[in-house]
Amino acid sequence: xxxxxxxxxxxxxxxxxxxxxxxxxxxxxxxxxxxxxxxxxxxxxxxxxxxxxxxxxxxxxxxxxxxxxxxxxxxxxxxxxxxxxxxxxxxxxxxxxxxxxxxxxxxxxxxxxxxxxxxxxxxxxxxxxxxxxxxxxxxxxxxxxxxxxxxxxxxxxxxxxxxxxxxxxxxxxxxxxxxxxxxxxxxxxxxxxxxxxxxxxxxxxxxxxxxxxxxxxxxxxxxxxxxxxxxxxxxxxxxxxxxxxxxxxxxxxxxxxxxxxxxxxxxxxxxxxxxxxxxxxxxxxxxxxxxxxxxxxxxxxxxxxxxxxxxxxxxxxxxxxxxxxxxxxxxxxxxxxxxxxxxxxxxxxxxxxxxxxxxxxxxxxxxxxxxxxxxxxxxxxxxxxxxxxxxxxxxxxxxxxxxxxxxxxxxxxxxxxxxxxxxxxxxxxxxxxxxxxxxxxxxxxxxxxxxxxxxxxxxxxxxxxxxxx
Amino acid sequence: xxxxxxxxxxxxxxxxxxxxxxxxxxxxxxxxxxxxxxxxxxxxxxxxxxxxxxxxxxxxxxxxxxxxxxxxxxxxxxxxxxxxxxxxxxxxxxxxxxxxxxxxxxxxxxxxxxxxxxxxxxxxxxxxxxxxxxxxxxxxxxxxxxxxxxxxxxxxxxxxxxxxxxxxxxxxxxxxxxxxxxxxxxxxxxxxxxxxxxxxxxxxxxxxxxxxxxxxxxxxxxxxxxxxxxxxxxxxxxxxxxxxxxxxxxxxxxxxxxxxxxxxxxxxxxxxxxxxxxxxxxxxxxxxxxxxxxxxxxxxxxxxxxxxxxxxxxxxxxxxxxxxxxxxxxxxxxxxxxxxxxxxxxxxxxxxxxxxxxxxxxxxxxxxxxxxxxxxxxxxxxxxxxxxxxxxxxxxxxxxxxxxxxxxxxxxxxxxxxxxxxxxxxxxxxxxxxxxxxxxxxxxxxxxxxxxxxxxxxxxxxxxxxxxx
Numbered sequence: 001x002x003x004x005x006x007x008x009x010x011x012x013x014x015x016x017x018x019x020x021x022x023x024x025x026x027x028x029x030x031x032x033x034x035x036x037x038x039x040x041x042x043x044x045x046x047x048x049x050x051x052x053x054x055x056x057x058x059x060x061x062x063x064x065x066x067x068x069x070x071x072x073x074x075x076x077x078x079x080x081x082x083x084x085x086x087x088x089x090x091x092x093x094x095x096x097x098x099x100x101x102x103x104x105x106x107x108x109x110x111x112x113x114x115x116x117x118x119x120x121x122x123x124x125x126x127x128x129x130x131x132x133x134x135x136x137x138x139x140x141x142x143x144x145x146x147x148x149x150x151x152x153x154x155x156x157x158x159x160x161x162x163x164x165x166x167x168x169x170x171x172x173x174x175x176x177x178x179x180x181x182x183x184x185x186x187x188x189x190x191x192x193x194x195x196x197x198x199x200x201x202x203x204x205x206x207x208x209x210x211x212x213x214x215x216x217x218x219x220x221x222x223x224x225x226x227x228x229x230x231x232x233x234x235x236x237x238x239x240x241x242x243x244x245x246x247x248x249x250x251x252x253x254x255x256x257x258x259x260x261x262x263x264x265x266x267x268x269x270x271x272x273x274x275x276x277x278x279x280x281x282x283x284x285x286x287x288x289x290x291x292x293x294x295x296x297x298x299x300x301x302x303x304x305x306x307x308x309x310x311x312x313x314x315x316x317x318x319x320x321x322x323x324x325x326x327x328x329x330x331x332x333x334x335x336x337x338x339x340x341x342x343x344x345x346x347x348x349x350x351x352x353x354x355x356x357x358x359x360x361x362x363x364x365x366x367x368x369x370x371x372x373x374x375x376x377x378x379x380x381x382x383x384x385x386x387x388x389x390x391x392x393x394x395x396x397x398x399x400x401x402x403x404x405x406x407x408x409x410x411x412x413x414x415x416x417x418x419x420x421x422x423x424x425x426x427x428x429x430x431x432x433x434x435x436x437x438x439x440x441x442x443x444x445x446x447x448x449x450x451x452x453x454x455x456x457x458x459x460x461x462x463x464x465x466x467x468x469x
Numbered sequence: 470x471x472x473x474x475x476x477x478x479x480x481x482x483x484x485x486x487x488x489x490x491x492x493x494x495x496x497x498x499x500x501x502x503x504x505x506x507x508x509x510x511x512x513x514x515x516x517x518x519x520x521x522x523x524x525x526x527x528x529x530x531x532x533x534x535x536x537x538x539x540x541x542x543x544x545x546x547x548x549x550x551x552x553x554x555x556x557x558x559x560x561x562x563x564x565x566x567x568x569x570x571x572x573x574x575x576x577x578x579x580x581x582x583x584x585x586x587x588x589x590x591x592x593x594x595x596x597x598x599x600x601x602x603x604x605x606x607x608x609x610x611x612x613x614x615x616x617x618x619x620x621x622x623x624x625x626x627x628x629x630x631x632x633x634x635x636x637x638x639x640x641x642x643x644x645x646x647x648x649x650x651x652x653x654x655x656x657x658x659x660x661x662x663x664x665x666x667x668x669x670x671x672x673x674x675x676x677x678x679x680x681x682x683x684x685x686x687x688x689x690x691x692x693x694x695x696x697x698x699x700x701x702x703x704x705x706x707x708x709x710x711x712x713x714x715x716x717x718x719x720x721x722x723x724x725x726x727x728x729x730x731x732x733x734x735x736x737x738x739x740x741x742x743x744x745x746x747x748x749x750x751x752x753x754x755x756x757x758x759x760x761x762x763x764x765x766x767x768x769x770x771x772x773x774x775x776x777x778x779x780x781x782x783x784x785x786x787x788x789x790x791x792x793x794x795x796x797x798x799x800x801x802x803x804x805x806x807x808x809x810x811x812x813x814x815x816x817x818x819x820x821x822x823x824x825x826x827x828x829x830x831x832x833x834x835x836x837x838x839x840x841x842x843x844x845x846x847x848x849x850x851x852x853x854x855x856x857x858x859x860x861x862x863x864x865x866x867x868x869x870x871x872x873x874x875x876x877x878x879x880x881x882x883x884x885x886x887x888x889x890x891x892x893x894x895x896x897x898x899x900x901x902x903x904x905x906x907x908x909x910x911x912x913x914x915x916x917x918x919x920x921x922x923x924x925x926x927x928x929x930x931x932x933x934x935x936x937x938x
Contacts, residue, residue: 166917241752424650441653
């Protein structure tokens, strides 16, 4: 019996897609990767995943686990491979509000978990543009970040336990709900961010947090990034760490926004060099009810801080959201980033870098100069989770020239390395950044990673060729 | 040249101790383990550590890395082995208050880091009794916990970057200061909690947090653990998560305290079944300055919550610290735990377990019943980081009988396993809990851990025989 016949016997014909039926699965959202998979498999449960992996191991067939396929680095490319889609394993098995946990399957879409948590007055604090498509399995496998990392950490910080099917089909049970567990090596965190190369996540225990019941949100024009960092520090000190998001949109981003999404409008009557979107979130009752003058305590703190900084010349202009609708309108300008940052036509060099907070301005100056030296007409732009030092720095070169694009990537990497940063902050490595891994990662670390891969997946069937150069 | 001669040539005679000079290093604080090391080595820097490990690898000589030797599970036992003491690598290289990080060497004593951070208005939020002796290297290698895990997490959550010397002497550079970095597998977290079996930590980047500038601390008598959990949840909700510590001292603990440390006195005029030490910590200015009536806002919130619960019959009695001296006096009763929980003579069965928060009462009832069935005269007692579900459950059996002690450990483990808990919450595995690892850990997880050990330390020279059964 052929492999596909055996898989069909295992999963049923409706869940082994081939040929044209694979159409929705054969490219990445960015349009940078296209492929023809051997088949798309849609297992219903953990045991089917295990059976598929046993069969793949036995036959040496590569398997690419996929979720919502919203990744940006080619991590789900699957030319000639089996795609293992976890989409049918989409149950939120349990939410226990008292314990503040959700037990979920990998095919749960992020926004469904947001809704389910909200119904219980809780929040799953992982927030980014693709939340309507991204699935928990992919979110875990890429250690996804987003706009709330500043306060709540990346996905790794939000996961208490995992169930994983290994390459040979064995099931690893790490489904702990505990906040403390020192029984041996930290295996859980190895699978988080491994992009499906070490095992397939089939269930997870995720942390929930009390839902912020009041927000204070503002869009600010500021004279410099130094002023922005001063504001962040003052707000953290004034509120005791209640800053939920601190996003930077420079002139270049605003220019693209005006051109691409004129419907969203600008927050100010002109474009400034430094625009910041800041949001505070409160859960304590005393922060959630308006004072005698009708102002929320957090909004009052924000206004007070901004007022003082305006007098010092450190804030140029400010719009504070006075309603949830106004808050959404401010956020819409930030959340258009994926759309706004994609070229209408022509090439694009995308990076997702991280540097220490106080080196963001230096990074931008140096990277832009290096890019201009390579291609004076290139258009560099960015949007940044400034509170994390994480910059999505993108360049539209003037010509479609792979050598030039490669030189630009290396120029950005040089700058990052000089500043003690990372070439991959939150998007992962996939295919796109394997070259960066080879060039920039500590060689001893690479060696250990190869040893890990060999120990966990000796047949190299799990998403082979990804992450490791 | 003999191995010791070569080591002496490498480190200098003053730093290769043998025979009687090893005396301070030959036992564990608990008194449960004694050994005769081959020698105690005291390298001055990373390169000396690397040279020692190269030599150890070449000669197949086992090496036991040690710090302050305050562990409780035999992790530093070193019969016939080289002990590698990191005590001379004790520099706080840098504290950068704006970035809220400290770059430290492994021999830095925890309380020195507390002091250095406090000088800059910051706090290193890892707090436990042995802080005056424990060193950062050991704290990292055991993923130490303590009283502030509830708010700030265990050591793993406080470490941004590491430098590690591997078994073969190669240096792994993971000294990141970044809060986001998705460049390959999470190696850092593997070394944290590995008890020196995968590599020797030679430097670390640790997170600091704003120092709480006001505390509200109280000792409470409560009718039940359910009432205690209700209080924890109400305080977290009322303050927006400012509970720093939530410690449980039952009747058995208080009885020992009275007997052993009468100088400390009791908080109340009698002993209650459930005594809780709770502490709130505030950094926001509005929480740190007294209101018109002279009461701190947090203390007012605490009093209000306690008052309401007293009316509901959920709090029996309360002492709120009115000064720093009173606060210290309340804490002294909790911090005497190590002393109070050690038998004057005779055997002691110690465990360090974790269960979901709402199962602590069930655990205690069941574990005590099982222990009583084995030895009706045994004295079970405990002290607990209740906010984490972490219980230091100890039994003084009536007779010195290894078979009985083993049966008691297994009885406690049975209870823990039934409740979805862990047999090791914060003390680690070392030698003492290798049997528990063999009996209780997922066999697939054990297999992967053995694979990791083989990949990282193929010659099995790093603290061999620890952690893995």
